[in-house]
Amino acid sequence: MQEPHRFDFHGGFEMALINGKGLKEYLQEIDRLTEETGCYAGLTTLRLWQEDPLKFNRFAAKLYHACTSALQTAKIIAASPAAREMGEMLICIATTDGKPVATSLGLVPHVGLQESQIRWVIENNYEENPGIRDGDIFCNNDPRCGCAHPADCNTFIPIVYQGEVIAWAASINHILDVGAPIAGGVPLYAPDTTFDGFLYPTLKAGENFEYFQWFDLMWKRRTRVPSFNILDERARGASCILLRNRLLEMVEEFGIDYVKEGMSELVELARREVRDRIKTMFVPGRYRIVNFKPIFYKGIWDKMFPQSAKNWLLHIMMTVFLKPEGRIEMDFDGSSSWDWNHAVGSEHLLKAVQILSLAFYFPFSTGLNGGLLMNIDLHTSPGSIFRGIEEHPLTSATLPWMPALLVMGYICRAYVQSLFSAGYLEECVLSETMAGIPQGGGILPDGTHWAWSDFEHMGCSGVSACAYRDGFTQAYQLISPVTDFGTVEDWEYVMPPAFYLGRALLPDEFGHGKFRSSNMCQATWVVLDPGRIMAVSGLNNPNTLLPLPSNGGMSGGYPFSGNYIAVATETNVRELIEKQLPLPRHFGEVIQFAREGKLRVGEIRIIKTDLDNANLSDGDIFAFAGGTGSGWGDPLERFVALLEKDLRQGYMTPQVAEQIYGAVVKRPEGAPQVDEEATAERRQELREERKAKAIPVEEWWKQEREQLLNGELQQEEIRAMYQDCLKYPAFRQELLGFWQLPEQVWSDGR
Amino acid sequence: MTEVNKETLKRLVQGTLEWEEAKKLVRLKPKDEDRFIKYKEVLQELVPWKEEILLRVSDHLYIVRKGPRERIVKCECGHEYGDYRINWKLKALIHVRRTKEQVAELWDTELKGPEPGWGELREYFCPGCGTQHAVESVPPGYPIMFEMLPDLDSFYRERLGQPLSDESPEWFQDKTHELTAQWVRDPKTGSGG
Numbered sequence: 019m020q021e022p023h024r025f026d027f028h029g030g031f032e033m034a035l036i037n038g039k040g041l042k043e044y045l046q047e048i049d050r051l052t053e054e055t056g057c058y059a060g061l062t063t064l065r066l067w068q069e070d071p072l073k074f075n076r077f078a079a080k081l082y083h084a085c086t087s088a089l090q091t092a093k094i095i096a097a098s099p100a101a102r103e104m105g106e107m108l109i110c111i112a113t114t115d116g117k118p119v120a121t122s123l124g125l126v127p128h129v130g131l132q133e134s135q136i137r138w139v140i141e142n143n144y145e146e147n148p149g150i151r152d153g154d155i156f157c158n159n160d161p162r163c164g165c166a167h168p169a170d171c172n173t174f175i176p177i178v179y180q181g182e183v184i185a186w187a188a189s190i191n192h193i194l195d196v197g198a199p200i201a202g203g204v205p206l207y208a209p210d211t212t213f214d215g216f217l218y219p220t221l222k223a224g225e226n227f228e229y230f231q232w233f234d235l236m237w238k239r240r241t242r243v244p245s246f247n248i249l250d251e252r253a254r255g256a257s258c259i260l261l262r263n264r265l266l267e268m269v270e271e272f273g274i275d276y277v278k279e280g281m282s283e284l285v286e287l288a289r290r291e292v293r294d295r296i297k298t299m300f301v302p303g304r305y306r307i308v309n310f311k312p313i314f315y316k317g318i319w320d321k322m323f324p325q326s327a328k329n330w331l332l333h334i335m336m337t338v339f340l341k342p343e344g345r346i347e348m349d350f351d352g353s354s355s356w357d358w359n360h361a362v363g364s365e366h367l368l369k370a371v372q373i374l375s376l377a378f379y380f381p382f383s384t385g386l387n388g389g390l391l392m393n394i395d396l397h398t399s400p401g402s403i404f405r406g407i408e409e410h411p412l413t414s415a416t417l418p419w420m421p422a423l424l425v426m427g428y429i430c431r432a433y434v435q436s437l438f439s440a441g442y443l444e445e446c447v448l449s450e451t452m453a454g455i456p457q458g459g460g461i462l463p464d465g466t467h468w469a470w471s472d473f474e475h476m477g478c479s480g481v482s483a484c485a486y487r488d489g490f491t492q493a494y495q496l497i498s499p500v501t502d503f504g505t506v507e508d509w510e511y512v513m514p515p516a517f518y519l520g521r522a523l524l525p526d527e528f529g530h531g532k533f534r535s536s537n538m539c540q541a542t543w544v545v546l547d548p549g550r551i552m553a554v555s556g557l558n559n560p561n562t563l564l565p566l567p568s569n570g571g572m573s574g575g576y577p578f579s580g581n582y583i584a585v586a587t588e589t590n591v592r593e594l595i596e597k598q599l600p601l602p603r604h605f606g607e608v609i610q611f612a613r614e615g616k617l618r619v620g621e622i623r624i625i626k627t628d629l630d631n632a633n634l635s636d637g638d639i640f641a642f643a644g645g646t647g648s649g650w651g652d653p654l655e656r657f658v659a660l661l662e663k664d665l666r667q668g669y670m671t672p673q674v675a676e677q678i679y680g681a682v683v684k685r686p687e688g689a690p691q692v693d694e695e696a697t698a699e700r701r702q703e704l705r706e707e708r709k710a711k712a713i714p715v716e717e718w719w720k721q722e723r724e725q726l727l728n729g730e731l732q733q734e735e736i737r738a739m740y741q742d743c744l745k746y747p748a749f750r751q752e753l754l755g756f757w758q759l760p761e762q763v764w765s766d767g768r
Numbered sequence: 769m770t771e772v773n774k775e776t777l778k779r780l781v782q783g784t785l786e787w788e789e790a791k792k793l794v795r796l797k798p799k800d801e802d803r804f805i806k807y808k809e810v811l812q813e814l815v816p817w818k819e820e821i822l823l824r825v826s827d828h829l830y831i832v833r834k835g836p837r838e839r840i841v842k843c844e845c846g847h848e849y850g851d852y853r854i855n856w857k858l859k860a861l862i863h864v865r866r867t868k869e870q871v872a873e874l875w876d877t878e879l880k881g882p883e884p885g886w887g888e889l890r891e892y893f894c895p896g897c898g899t900q901h902a903v904e905s906v907p908p909g910y911p912i913m914f915e916m917l918p919d920l921d922s923f924y925r926e927r928l929g930q931p932l933s934d935e936s937p938e939w940f941q942d943k944t945h946e947l948t949a950q951w952v953r954d955p956k957t958g959s960g961g
Contacts, residue, residue, distance in 0.1 A: 297927065299799060301823065303918035304942070310907065312886065331886070331907065342922040382797065435916050439823050441807030443780050444793040486783045486790060526875070532827070533783065562880045564887035569915060570903030573827035574892075577905045579880040626881055651827050652900040657783070678874060705898030712861035712893050715912070716951055719858075723952075726909055733885040736907045755945035756911035758952040 041140045041150065041183060045115045058117065058286040058389060066280050067287065077272060077280050081120035082385060084264035085109050089122035089189075092257035097249045098194050099508040100203075100473045105500035107191035109257045110387075111265060111281070112136055114183050117388040119281040123500045125190060126377055126386060127426065128170065130370025132188040133388050135164035135172060139220055148222050152178035155224035155255055157233070159196075161364050161407050161415050163220045168196040168415060169203035169471070171247075173223075173254035177262045179269055184278055187258040187265070193250050194512065195459065195469035197241035198416070200555055202457025203471035206628055207555075208360040208414040209319055209326035216240035217415055223251075227259055242459055242469035246512070288389030292380045293344035296393065301439045302342040305432035308568045309334040309424040312561065312627045312735070313359050325358040331564075331739045332361060332403065334424045335749055338432040348372070348429070349397045352749030353421070355742050356406025360414050363421035364407035365398050371426040372396070374497065378449045379433045399746050423559070427452055427496050428567050435572070438485055446485035450567055451496055451535075452559035453479045454581050454642040456629075460552035462514060470513040474521075474541060475644030478503040482647025483533035483575060488660070489647060491523070491536040515548035519639065520603035526674045531575030531649020532656050537669050538581065540604050542641040544591050545634045552634045558583050560645050561627040567648055575649030583629045584608070586639040588620025605641040654680045654701045658692045665690040680704045726763055740764045772800045777810045804928065815844055822932075823918055828899055829856065831920070837934045839920070847896030853943040855914035857892050857902060865889040866908070917942055 051060030067074045089109045093101050100106040108124035116136030118129045135158060144150055158164075159171045174188035198205035198215030208214060216236065223233040229251070237251070238244040269277050311332040320327040335352030356362045369391060376390045398404040403421045406413045430449045437445045453476045459469030478501050481494035495501045506518045519542040527538035545552060560566040562580025570577050584605040594601055594617065602608040602617065611617035623632070634640065656679050664670035666689045675681040675692070682696035731737055741764055743749040754761060772793065779785040780793070800806075811821050811830070819832040819842065828844040831852045841849040841856040849856040864870075866888040868877040874889075882888060882905060890912075892902040904913055919940045925931040 298801065301918050302922045302927075303916060303940070305917075306913060306915055308906070308910075308913060310887075342919065342926045431915075435825075439825060439916070439918065441777070441803045442799065444790050486780055486785060487787060530874075563883045564907065565880075565882055565889075565905045568905050569913060570905060574900040574902055576874070576889075576903050579875045582879045584879075624879055626883065651783075654900070655827075705893075708863065708891075708893045708898045708900070709861060709895065712863040712891070714895070715858050715860055715862045715892075718862045718864070719948065719951060720954075722909070731909050733908070736886070736909065739907070740909065752911045756948055757909075758945075758948050 041114065041145050042143065045137065045140050048115045058289055058392065059282045061282055061286040064283045064286060066276065067283050074280065074283070077268070077276070078120070078284055078385075080268055081111060081281070081284070084261055084268070085111060085120050085122040088187075088257045088260035088264065089124060092253045092260055095249055095256055096191070096246075096253040098246045099504045099512060100194060100471065101191045101250055101253060103477075103502060103504035103508050105477065105498050105502055106473050107189070107253070109187065109189040109261055111261060112186040112188055112388070113281050113285065114185060114278075116140065116186065117285050118188075119185075119284050119387050121386050124498055125170075125192070126499065127371040127374045127497055128166065128190045129386050130373045130388065130391055131165050131172075131190070131367065132174070132186075134366045134370055135220065136174065136186050136188065138164035144220070150176050150183065151225065152176065153226040154222055155227070155229060155258075156220055157223040157251070158218060158220040160217050160219045161367060161418050162411070164366060165190070166367055167418055168198070168214050168217050169193055171250065171254065173251065173258055175258045175262060177265055179266065179274060184269070184274065185265055185281065187261040189254040189257045191250055191254060192471075192473065194246050194471050195242045200631070201242060201459025201469040201553065202555065204455055204457060204557060205416055206360050206557065207315065207318060207630055208416040209315075209323040209358045210412045211414050212412075213360075214415045224255070229255065242467045284384065285387055285389040288381060288384040288387050289392040291382075291384050292376060292390050292393045295380050296340060296344040296346065297342065299440055299442055300340050300433070300436040302340045303436070305338040305340065305435060307336045307338070307428050307431050309336075309428055309566060310564050310568055311361065311420065311424055312563050313361055314627060314630070315359060318630060323358070328738075329735045330354070330357065330359065331735045332421065332424070333739050333743050333749070334403075334421060335743070336425060336429050336432075337748060338429060340432065340436055345393050345395060347395045347397075349748065350402065350404055350425075351397065351399045352743055352746045352752070353399070354403050354739065355401050355745070356403045356409070356413060358413070360416040361403065361420035362406030362413040362415070362418060363404040364418045365396070365404050367407075367418045367422050368398065368404050368425060369394065369396050371422045372429070374426045375430045375433070375449065378430060378447065379437065379445060402746065423452060428569075431567070431569060431572075438572070443485040446572075448482035448572070448647055449496060450482055451479045451494060451645050451647045453496070453645045454556060454558050454583065456554055456556040456640070456642040458513070458552065458554035458556075460515070460548055460550070462549040463547065465550075468514060472509055472513070472541075472642070474503045474509060475539065475642065477501065478539075479644045480528065480536035480538050480646025482529060482535045483531050483571065483650035485572070485650055486533070488533050489528070489535040492539055492644075493536075515545050515552050516543040517546060518542070519544050519601055522604035523669070524604060524606060524643075525668055525671050527579070527643075528646050528669075529571050529576050529578040529648035530653045530678050531571050532651025532653065533575070534649045534656070535578060535647040538578070538643050538646045540641050540643040542602070542604050542608070542639065544601075545638045545640070546592075546636060548634060548636060553631055554629065554634060554640055555631050556583065556629050556642060558625065558628050558642075563626045571648035572650045574652040576653070577648050578646050580626070581643040581645055583625040584641045585623045585625070585632050585634070586612075586619045586621070587623070587635065588618075589637045589639055590618040591637045591639065602639070605639075608639055608641075653678050654704060658694045658697060661692050662690070665692070723757055723759065726757060726759060731764075737764065772796070772803065772806070774806050774810050777806055778814070781807075781810060781814070817842070817846055822920055823923075825916055825918075826901060828894070829901060831918070839939070843894045843896055843899070843901075845894060845897035845899070847894050851943065853917065853939070853941055854947050855912060855944040857912050857914070858944065858947055860892040860901065861895050863891045863893065865891070914942065914944055
């Protein structure tokens, strides 16, 4: 037997790993060293970085390049545009104990999840049973094994050198259909885990770098689009093998000691960078952000699943302490409890996704790795929505992202507020936009089953205003630095009966402010020859039932009014096509054409929150939008030059310019103009009108309090939300302390 | 290295800095350590009153030193909101949009919310100048949000090396509910206190 290589961490400990045995002890040793020293793996000095920074940076660059090149090469194997085009994929390299070191571009939030899933494998004795060997392929999509949810499928392999697991290559991508009762990748309306589709805990799906055929059979038997899903799996596997090969080449170039120690130093460098930035760029203090999400189940499950026969208004409460010593303490106490719906969260996912909010504001030098998360102390409460996965084996695993998204896109407000107060205005860009995700499926005329998820708006959305300029137009994606809609042609081929009528930046659809967010983009499709059946559902982010962010825009800006989903049925669009008449390019034009008699429409359905299900027929039209963010500053302060540019480019209508921005718009022949002097006068009038129509908060408080006492808080779901969240001390203190009322006001049914 | 002088900061504060110049600040490595000092000087020159600015909290709101052991929130126009440990919103004017007609002044309510009964928009105006300082989008009955309570003593001592003369652990405390408790003792407040 070959003598195993012995790795020496500055003489602190030696570990011999033979055929994967000893990983658990290794993990425990790393954790112990980290705990004792406060530095990852006990690295109080960064020897390699200090002795030869050029060589170290070359090493780091090669690691990043290895990840990026592995992903860019392997993703061509996939057939799904989500993987190939819009970048809903990621690969990273992790240390022996699972700490992510370097990553490709792609789905950033999954960097933290690679750690949780690799640790899960080690802590659950996989080295004993089924064993961890060179050539093994592990796969999972079960959040109870450390990953996100069924649509985010993971593949990871040990990288073995002379009998030792020196690292892991871990890949993830979001698939088009998970085989749930509701077609698509994100099946909403899941009372429990039996609705999650093809859900698999960590399993060994192959060995000797070859997949077992039973795994392909599972995709074929349990999902609607096995060809896409199997190719996605092959892409993940190939990317891991490519990355493995590159790392072994680096071992030959740099030596095994350098590679192992260098990877660990990269993690520790990231930890220090976040710590140092908190200390030098941020104002310490307490920051509070809240969010809400309505969930409608009533009337859908009542007969068969009475525990899910209700609606909810989810409440997410975030209290963030930026500490002067360079740590971030996050407390989610006060958030709603988990329940029997699809929005059940997990604590490990909540922790992992913090890497996303940190990514925008902290790691300017070191890139994204597990070190970033080491400065965070996170607290969730027993029974809360963020413990649902951990606390009950049958809660739905469909969408732990739901509560996580409400956090990760909005917790940045704490950082931006702090940076603003500290004077780093150039860094004040809110990463708070979410996106609508349509999905669906059906049966074509020839009997072929199909399903699809459209991720174009997750790939590219509008963005909030900055402290000093408007938001960048369609140049942002919350979950990945790779901003890309994907081509319409590629999306169309995965949704055979749906054809784009257009992608449009809608006028006036942004968060208003001195600086406004970028316009929302809406995609509109027509259904032609759907076959036996076609249904569409989808997430609507941000919804418009309760516009987000709840904290509003910064410094007096408005939140975005929110997205709506729209469906028009029984249209005569085929006639327009045959007669070569103009077609509506977005849903605003569908409504306009209907009013003007240019298009016959049977019914228009506007959905202000998520779409549960819509069965579609030939000629139906549907639209989803991509979301945008909030405005910054009082709209009455918007520069005239910016207003004129908005008007000339069609991003804003004169009506909105006048009504919300106080502009006096002249409409001569040609481009509209804003009268600067008259606008200044009008704006002063509007400020006086504001003072006249508003009342002191104290007076409002007394009136509202009286209404609460009289039981005038009638909305069932709101009352239920307050009753639920009163269980948690942080919200209890806020609610009762602010209103100076006893708990009975919310619980006695008045 | 890009020089971050007060003129550049002033244009950044006023929103007139060109994007190409702003990008240089974004890419600045390392960031200028004295940014806050310069920022504070720029702001002090822009406001019409003399009190020392301790921290800027929004475009037009500042925490200032009013007197020995007195730190208040003050608007650029001069209106004073009181002790910064009490949510300044409670001393503002509020306008609530709760009905469709009220929201329709902002956007098309056939397509957009907030849906009456589910949510409302709260606008907070300065009693002095009428500036809109904040907006919230919340369900009816939700407590007014207190978004930022800075730890000023730690910031000045540990970050700037300039401890404030009136340091005290009492400064980093939320005293908002003391004000609402005071309101409830007002004879004009309804029963149930």
